[in-house]
Amino acid sequence: MLSLSNLSVTFTQYDRGLRRKQLRVITDLNLDVQAGEVVAVVGASGSGKSLLAHALLGILPQNAVMSGTMTFQGEPLTPHRCRLLRGKAIVLIPQSVGYLDPLMTVGPQVQRVAQLTGRTKAAAKTAVKKTFTRYGLPAKTFDLYPFQLSGGMARRVLVSTAVVTPAQLVIADEPTPGLHPDVVSETLTHLRELADAGRGVILITHDIAAALKIADRVAVFYAGTTVEIAAGRDFFTGKLRHPYTQALWRSLPQNEFLPVPGNQPNLEQLPQGCLFKDRCPWVDDLCREERPALRELNDGWVRCFHAEG
Amino acid sequence: MLKGDSLWFRYGPQLPWTVQNISLAVAPGEVLGIMAPSGYGKTTIGKLLSGYLPAIKGAVSVNGRSLPQKGYCPVQLVFQNPELAVNPRWRIRQILQEGGKLNLAQLAAFGIHPNWLSRYPHELSGGELQRVAISRILNSATRYIIADEMTAMLDANTQALIWQIVLDFVKKQQIGLVAISHEQRLLERLCDRILNL
Ligand code: SF4
Numbered sequence: 001m002l003s004l005s006n007l008s009v010t011f012t013q014y015d016r017g018l019r020r021k022q023l024r025v026i027t028d029l030n031l032d033v034q035a036g037e038v039v040a041v042v043g044a045s046g047s048g049k050s051l052l053a054h055a056l057l058g059i060l061p062q063n064a065v066m067s068g069t070m071t072f073q074g075e076p077l078t079p080h081r082c083r084l085l086r087g088k089a090i091v092l093i094p095q096s097v098g099y100l101d102p103l104m105t106v107g108p109q110v111q112r113v114a115q116l117t118g119r120t121k122a123a124a125k126t127a128v129k130k131t132f133t134r135y136g137l138p139a140k141t142f143d144l145y146p147f148q149l150s151g152g153m154a155r156r157v158l159v160s161t162a163v164v165t166p167a168q169l170v171i172a173d174e175p176t177p178g179l180h181p182d183v184v185s186e187t188l189t190h191l192r193e194l195a196d197a198g199r200g201v202i203l204i205t206h207d208i209a210a211a212l213k214i215a216d217r218v219a220v221f222y223a224g225t226t227v228e229i230a231a232g233r234d235f236f237t238g239k240l241r242h243p244y245t246q247a248l249w250r251s252l253p254q255n256e257f258l259p260v261p262g263n264q265p266n267l268e269q270l271p272q273g274c275l276f277k278d279r280c281p282w283v284d285d286l287c288r289e290e291r292p293a294l295r296e297l298n299d300g301w302v303r304c305f306h307a308e309g
Numbered sequence: 310m311l312k313g314d315s316l317w318f319r320y321g322p323q324l325p326w327t328v329q330n331i332s333l334a335v336a337p338g339e340v341l342g343i344m345a346p347s348g349y350g351k352t353t354i355g356k357l358l359s360g361y362l363p364a365i366k367g368a369v370s371v372n373g374r375s376l377p378q379k380g381y382c383p384v385q386l387v388f389q390n391p392e393l394a395v396n397p398r399w400r401i402r403q404i405l406q407e408g409g410k411l412n413l414a415q416l417a418a419f420g421i422h423p424n425w426l427s428r429y430p431h432e433l434s435g436g437e438l439q440r441v442a443i444s445r446i447l448n449s450a451t452r453y454i455i456a457d458e459m460t461a462m463l464d465a466n467t468q469a470l471i472w473q474i475v476l477d478f479v480k481k482q483q484i485g486l487v488a489i490s491h492e493q494r495l496l497e498r499l500c501d502r503i504l505n506l
Contacts, residue, residue, distance in 0.1 A: 044464040045436030174462075181491055206436075206464040251469040253494040259469035263420035 001200045002056075002077075002169055003032040007068035009051060009060065009224075023267045025051050026224040027275070029068070030294050030301070033200040035168065038191060040203045040211035040232075042248070043221030046264055049204045051224075053171050056202075057092055058082025072169070088117050091167040095174050097146040097154045106149070106157050107132075107142030114164035124164070131160045135190070152183040159190045170194050171202045176210050188214045208235075208248055220245045223264045223275040226294060229301040241302035243280050274304070282306045310372060311335050311384060311453045311485050316357050317366035318350070327353045330367075333504060335453065335485040340476070342500035343489045349506055351489045352388075355457040358487065359386035371452065383452040387459045391442040395430050401441055402426040408445040418474050419444045436463050443471060447478045453485040461490070472499060 009026040026048045033039045043049045054060050055070070058079045070077035072085065082090070094100075100109055107128055114124035132141055135156040141149075149157060155175065162170045172191055176184045192214040195201045205211050211218060212232050220228045220242065228242040240246045247260040262279040265271050274280070274287040286305055294303045311334065318328040328350040335341045345351050356362040358369055360376040369376055371383055388394060395404050405411055405426070416423075419440045430438055439462070446454060454475075460468040476499065479486050488499050496503050 042464070044467055045434040045462075179491075206462065208465055248464065248466050251466040253469075253492065253498045257469050257472075257498050259466045259473060261470065263422070266422065266424075 001033055001035050001073060002202075003069075003071045004052075005030050005069050007055065007066065007070060009048075009055060010065045011061070012063045012065070021268055024224065024270050025064075025267055026055070027270065028225055028291075028294070029221075030226050031219050031229070033169065033202060035200050036195055036198050037216040038195045038201045038203055038214050040205060040208075040215035040218045041221060042205055042208045042211050042218060044206065044264060046223075046267070047221040048224035049206075049221050050173060052221075053092060053173050053202075053204055056082065056090060056169075056171060057086050059086075087113065087167075088165065089167055090169045090171070091162045091165050093158050093162050093170060093172040093175060097149060097158065100146045100157075102146055105143050105145055110157065110160050110164060113161050117165045117167075127164045128160065131163045132156075134163075135160060151179055152186065155179070155183055155187045156190070159187065159194075162194065167199065169200045169202070171204065173204045174206070175203070176205065176207060184210055185213070209252055209254070212236075220248065223270070224267065225275060225303065226301070227276065227303045229294075231300060234300060239298060239300075241297050241300060241307040242276075242304050243282060243307075244276050247279075276304075310337070311358065311487075312370050313354070313358055313364075313367065314370070315367040316354070316364045316369070318353055318357055318362060318364055328357065328364075331506065332367075333487075335487055337452070337485050338480060338483040339502070340479065340486045340488060340500045342496035342503035343487060343506060344491075344493060344496060344503055345506035351506070352457055355386055355388075355455045355487070355489055358453075359384045359455050361386060381450045383450065384455065385446040385451045385453070386455045386457065387443055387446065389458040389461050391435065391438040392430065394442050395438065397430050399429075400426065401428055401430070401433070404430070404441060405445050409448040409450065412444075412448075415444055415447060415474075419471070436467060439463065440467075440471065443475065447475070449482070451484060453487070454479070455487045455489070457489045458491070459488070460495075461492075468495075 007026055007029040011023040011025055013021045013023060041049045110128045111124045114127050115121060137153060137156055175187050188210060191201050191203060203211055212235055215232045218230050218232055219226050222244050228245045230240060234240055235249055240249060250256045251259045260279050265275055273289050274292055277283045277287045292303050292305045294301050297307060313331060313333050316328055316331045317326060319326045331354055343351055357364050360382050376382055421440055421444060425433060460471055488496060490496055
């Protein structure tokens with residue numbers, strides 16, 4: 001359905017004194033998503049995972065230059081086509097009710113989203129009411145303002161904004177931080193159901209444990225690049241390929257709670273060689289000089305010279 | 310000892326009580342976890358203990374004395390969202406200096422890059438700014454820390470990294486820490502004692 005290959009994004013910024021700075025925010029990113037699957041995109045802040053959503057929605061800032069290829073349903077995804085598809089074939093489930101208009105009740109707002117995809121006013125209203133009922137939202141929710149929603153209700157309203165569209169690709173950007181565990185699992189279940197109904201779902205999150213509850217596959221981002229694409233079960237069977245993915249997994253409180261020290265490299269001056277070399281236990285001269293390409297390994301993908309099955 | 314004695318709080322005279330008759334105490338060097346269902350006022354408890362909100366009934370004290378009205382509070386609160394905790398018009402250097410002289414070794418441990426110092430908060434990502442907010446309060450004037458979902462928006466590796474530094478500081482300086490979180494397994498890692506409200 002969706003395929004990205006060697007996507008790179010560079011921001012040009014001007015400092016005081018008009019010194020030009022190039023910020024390489026995404027470097028050779030690869031990802032594909034099929035209908036019916038949940039692909040989780042996990043990584044630290046600054047790993048480029050939210051920018052990926054912006055690229056897919058055609059909302060990168062003016063100073064961004066993009067290279068590489070994106071295709072959606074077999075056709076190139078140009079910034080122009082992104083804008084045409086946005087809200088119709090490709091939708092975003094926003095992070096919080098902060099994205100809704102605070103001065104307007106939520107029913108009409110979701111209805112407006114449904115109308116954008118070509119439904120009549122009456123059909124859109126019916127669709128919204130049906131969706132709210134399906135998610136167990138009381139009928140009066142239609143007439144509530146965003147601030148009147150509890151955390152759990154807010155999540156259901158936000159998921160509804162995707163459900164009332166016929167979108168084939170749904171992007172959920174950080175849908176769970178700081179929520180109560182029950183609300184987290186409910187939100188994840190809703191995303192899983194969207195995929196089971198035949199849509200493709202990209203779940204962007206920093207929370208690997210949450211992602212693993214529903215993801216078919218997990219793409220791990222580091223410093224703007226894909227370092228590994230693994231099946232969800234690879235985490236539990238010790239089949240992880242990249243040292244960073246292994247470190248992320250080890251650092252969970254339910255595992256060893258042991259971090260790798262250090263930081264992602266500075267995007268203004270990406271180092272030569274592998275982007276993970278400063279923190280890697282396996283680094284050697286080859287890694288210091290050359291940047292590894294993404295390669296297939298054990299039914300998954302890894303960007304590392306020394307990863308073995 | 311930081312003590313909350315029979316604390317009551319509500320956001321308005323007609324509104325239901327958010328915090329009802331909660332008492333707790335944390336000793337220097339102790340790490341206390343607070344687990345509670347949503348809507349139980351965990352965040353409000355954190356704000357009462359750190360003097361952000363005044364209790365309507367009951368009292369908060371450090372070694373028997375109420376919290377100071379002016380100057381640096383010995384009880385420091387860190388929330389989930391750092392944007393709310395820092396002055397948006399200050400540069401990072403100034404924000405950090407609020408907690409005393411810059412401690413370069415500590416900044417390096419937190420991965421705070423020297424070239425962030427001249428930037429403004431909106432020029433850092435949420436995760437980067439959170440490290441600044443935490444580093445700022447790890448100073449000798451802080452005696453108690455209330456960490457309310459402090460690392461909920463960070464990836465697992467950064468979370469573990471930050472807690473390693475904070476726990477080390479807390480043990481060395483004999484600081485009392487209250488960790489408020491939804492995450493049972495995180496609290497089990499961090500705490501000497503967990504309070505289930
Ligand atoms: S390429 Fe080298 S430095 Fe990079 S992750 Fe693999 S072993 Fe580590």
